[in-house]
Ligand SMILES: Nc1ncnc2c1ncn2[C@@H]1O[C@H](COP(=O)(O)OP(=O)(O)OP(=O)(O)O)[C@@H](O)[C@H]1O
């Protein structure tokens with residue numbers, strides 16, 4: 001997949017901007033706060049309909065403006081595609097998604113038109129942070145692989161919210177506990193495909209990431225793998241098993257006013273040399289594991305779509321030693337990569353026309 005053109009309108013620090021990245025590698029270089037991450041965020045928005053660093057859409061609108069828009073033209077194996085997203089400041093005004101000039105009704109329709117993998121400094125949280133980030137990692141990966149997964153997650157989330165609301169109504173005496181039966185059934189049905197796909201994805205990620213970890217670290221003796229964790233992680237019949245877990249846990253749920261069992265509490269357990277990484281890994285080990293997971297994400301998306309995703313590397317090289325830097329870049333060789341940095345050290349031998357300077361809301365050669 002190749003990004004031919006990116007256009008921004010009132011997006012973050014940019015008023016109007018058009019960038020036409022060259023084939024292969026593009027380096028955005030500039031001082032802190034120059035607007036480099038904003039560019040990668042705009043591409044992420046085109047791919048997934050949301051930012052990689054905020055869940056509040058209106059933060060991306062240039063301060064003082066009512067609306068912003070991003071638009072991308074991409075070349076896929078056999079077709080050119082155009083996608084766009086427009087955001088509004090006003091509460092209640094929905095974001096608009098455009099595909100080839102037409103507004104589509106559901107965000108899910110965006111999935112798969114343009115795919116990306118973002119490497120960012122916050123990736124350390126994939127290893128050291130709470131489970132939510134690892135669930136998000138799985139969800140982004142699977143949503144980009146198949147829109148059906150994105151819809152499945154949305155449905156599950158909406159049923160879960162309704163079940164939790166009912167728990168509160170029961171405690172207030174406004175509803176009967178028997179009414180939970182129908183929600184338990186719906187939640188279990190919605191959970192089953194999510195659990196199956198997450199489990200398959202976790203296995204695939206583990207296999208690929210293990211090999212990437214060994215390569216990037218340059219050490220064959222530190223074995224990395226990850227395992228899917230959750231109340232249904234081992235379940236052969238997730239629908240039936242969740243139904244049972246919900247019935248058994250009902251009293252607890254009513255006490256806590258939230259739903260205990262189910263994939264909304266899933267996690268990935270990351271292991272290095274037999275130890276849990278969340279508690280024991282060093283910074284460098286955690287960073288390498290996060291890179292390995294992102295490289296695995298590339299493999300899986302490339303397999304799903306028959307072509308490589310766009311690679312967005314935000315300030316990643318500065319954190320790595322030279323050997324790791326060189327080995328990472330060698331893995332990304334044949335794919336279009338957009339990379340940000342504050343200086344060009346570690347990037348010797350780059351063609352000058354691949355280097356774009358970012359300053360004051362402008363991008364120039
Ligand atoms: N909604 C917005 N409207 C206007 N300016 C914004 C908005 N959001 C962020 N900015 C500005 O964008 C700049 C930050 O951009 P960005 O995060 O892309 O910087 P960066 O080049 O990646 O910096 P660093 O090297 O520190 O990561 C800041 O100057 C910030 O004030």
Ligand SMILES: [Mg+2]
Pocket residue numbers: 036037038314315
């Ligand atoms: Mg940045």
